[in-house]
Amino acid sequence: xxxxxxxxxxxxxxxxxxxxxxxxxxxxxxxxxxxxxxxxxxxxxxxxxxxxxxxxxxxxxxxxxxxxxxxxxxxxxxxxxxxxxxxxxxxxxxxxxxxxxxxxxxxxxxxxxxxxxxxxxxxxxxxxxxxxxxxxxxxxxxxxxxxxxxxxxxxxxxxxxxxxxxxxxxxxxxxxxxxxxxxxxxxxxxxxxxxxxxxxxxxxxxxxxxxxxxxxxxxxxxxxxxxxxxxxxxxxxxxxxxxxxxxxxxxxxxxxxxxxxxxxxxxxxxxxxxxxxxxxxxxxxxxxxxxxxx
Ligand SMILES: NC(=O)c1ccc[n+]([C@@H]2O[C@H](COP(=O)([O-])OP(=O)(O)OC[C@H]3O[C@@H](n4cnc5c(N)ncnc54)[C@H](OP(=O)(O)O)[C@@H]3O)[C@@H](O)[C@H]2O)c1
Numbered sequence: 704x705x706x707x708x709x710x711x712x713x714x715x716x717x718x719x720x721x722x723x724x725x726x727x728x729x730x731x732x733x734x735x736x737x738x739x740x741x742x743x744x745x746x747x748x749x750x751x752x753x754x755x756x757x758x759x760x761x762x763x764x765x766x767x768x769x770x771x772x773x774x775x776x777x778x779x780x781x782x783x784x785x786x787x788x789x790x791x792x793x794x795x796x797x798x799x800x801x802x803x804x805x806x807x808x809x810x811x812x813x814x815x816x817x818x819x820x821x822x823x824x825x826x827x828x829x830x831x832x833x834x835x836x837x838x839x840x841x842x843x844x845x846x847x848x849x850x851x852x853x854x855x856x857x858x859x860x861x862x863x864x865x866x867x868x869x870x871x872x873x874x875x876x877x878x879x880x881x882x883x884x885x886x887x888x889x890x891x892x893x894x895x896x897x898x899x900x901x902x903x904x905x906x907x908x909x910x911x912x913x914x915x916x917x918x919x920x921x922x923x924x925x926x927x928x929x930x931x932x933x934x935x936x937x938x939x940x941x942x943x944x945x946x947x948x949x950x951x952x953x954x955x956x957x958x959x960x961x962x963x964x965x966x967x968x969x970x971x972x973x974x975x976x977x978x979x980x981x982x983x984x985x986x987x988x989x990x991x992x993x994x995x996x997x
Contacts, residue, residue: 704728705758707797707805709790710765711746712738714870715811715862715903719763720744722904731759733766733790750797761807761911762798762855764847766790770815771872775835775960784839791846804855809910810847812861814896814923816840819968822894826975827861827919836964844919856917858910863923863972867900868996877997880937883944888962889951891931894971896923899986899995909982921974925987930969936989940997 706723710716711732720730724743731745731753732738738746747753768786773779791810798804815836817829831837844859851857866873879886898906906922928936934946954962974982986992 704760705731706761706763707731707733707753707757707759707794708763708765709733709794710767710811711744711763712736713765714867715865715900716763716765718900718904719765719907722908731757750793753797753801755800755802757801758803759801759805761809762794762805762850763907764791764794764808764810767811770813770836770965771875771961774958775964780835784842787839787843788846791843795846795849798850798853798855804850804853806856807911807914808847808850808855808857809907810844810850810857810859812840812844812847812859812919814861814863814921814970814972815964816844816861816919817970817972820970822971825921825970825972827921829970829972834964835960851917856914858916859919860907860910861919861921861923861972862903863896863898863921863927865900865903866897866992866996871900873996876933877937880941880943883942885934885938885941885943885946887930887934887948888954889930889949889967891929891934891948893930893967894927894969895930895933896921896927896970896972897933897989897992898922898924899992901995902984902986905985906977906982909977909980913980916976916980918976920976921972922977923972923974924984924989924992925974925978926989927971927973928989933989936993937997939990940993 818832818837
């Protein structure tokens with residue numbers, strides 16, 4: 704199998720590259736930085752480098768500037784949008800000029816697609832309420848779906864907060880607990896829909912292999928928790944000296960708009976479409992996921 708991937712150097716993508724190469728797949732990975740390749744992985748700095756005669760069985764689209772690393776200034780919000788929408792447009796253009804369109808496009812999105820819903824349980828049919836993350840995900844998904852016009856099967860991966868050691872949001876979430884300080888944010892009642900990184904990798908493989916599946920898929924564990932429940936679970940895996948919730952006002956001061964969009968409000972998302980298709984989670988419960996990474 705030959706796969707064209709964007710974001711293949713990131714937290715999720717790099718693990719996917721490892722997994723696919725161990726299975727004998729070959730990959731072409733778009734990266735803005737020049738990278739040493741290997742017999743199985745070719746890194747390209749521009750999609751213009753893809754020859755019209757190239758044959759890809761699948762395309763996996765993960766590229767995008769981090770939502771959590773910078774304050775959301777107007778300029779950085781433009782970068783968040785452009786890094787996903789421009790890359791996806793270029794990917795569509797590349798797929799369109801190939802002599803043989805790839806059979807499958809798996810394109811990342813996020814549970815931010817749903818916006819704020821309080822305690823409502825959200826499957827893939829959940830409504831999309833307004834907000835910056837929702838606008839971003841809706842535009843990103845709409846573009847990816849255009850690949851259907853090429854005869855390509857499209858799956859939209861609405862990712863929850865991906866947990867693993869050494870990267871992603873978990874590195875930031877775990878830092879105070881490592882110092883003995885347990886905390887939740889705001890009133891702690893907001894939902895956190897999480898997924899262990901190994902389950903993301905398995906779900907991507909599953910979507911790749913089940914060639915009848917199309918449309919949106921929530922990539923979240925079946926057991927979302929509240930921010931306070933997450934804190935209690937983390938306390939079971941770390942020696943806690945003090946519990947110090949961070950008030951909403953402090954979060955707003957520290958990170959601005961991102962606080963309300965990503966941290967003080969969440970979504971209670973369930974992976975109905977994946978489970979209906981027969982996908983089984985290795986880490987359905989938060990305690991087991993944390994035991995594997997703490
Ligand atoms: N991890 C999560 O918890 C989570 C949750 C929801 C959604 N997602 C989505 O899933 C995707 C993959 O997540 P991840 O955690 O693996 O992300 P990541 O580690 O931040 O990696 C994203 C990749 O995007 C590329 N990139 C970064 N900034 C870019 C820019 N300005 N323009 C173009 N490309 C850029 C980078 O590739 P190069 O530096 O090689 O160019 C990087 O490898 C992201 O789009 C993210 O929004 C992730």
